[in-house]
Amino acid sequence: MKKLISPVLILTFLAAGCSIYQIDSKPENAVYYPPKRNPLEIVYLESLDKPHEVIGTVVVTTERRQSLENILPKMQYEASVLGGDAITDIQTDATGVWKKIKAQALLGNAYIRANYSAKVVVFK
DSSP states (O other), X not given: OHHHHHHHHHHHHHHHTOXXXXXXXXXXXXXXXXXXXXXXXXXXXXXXXXXXXXXXXXXEEEETTOOHHHHHHHHHHHHHXXXXXXXXXXXXXXXXXXXXXXXXXXXXXXOOEEEEEEEEEEEO
């Protein structure tokens, strides 16, 4: 019995440290843009001063405790699949049942999941 408890405890601690990501993208139009070979070619810009076109949206759903530094590479990868040059306008929103609870003042920090969305653009 003691031999069984040790592996179960080790697996429990290893699984507790895992993060779950759900990554989705939605193209805006039917125009095809070839994917980028390297996701690092995709830049994050807070504001755009060049002529551009929005070609889609990338959404990453993960634990609320994840920082933007962890989420940005996943957004860049998905934007590279869409063929974008940059991502911009990153927004976040907590999801799920927690948003529907009436005691928001009491449970304001209890959101478990969050959506991070960004627009994918190509420069003209």
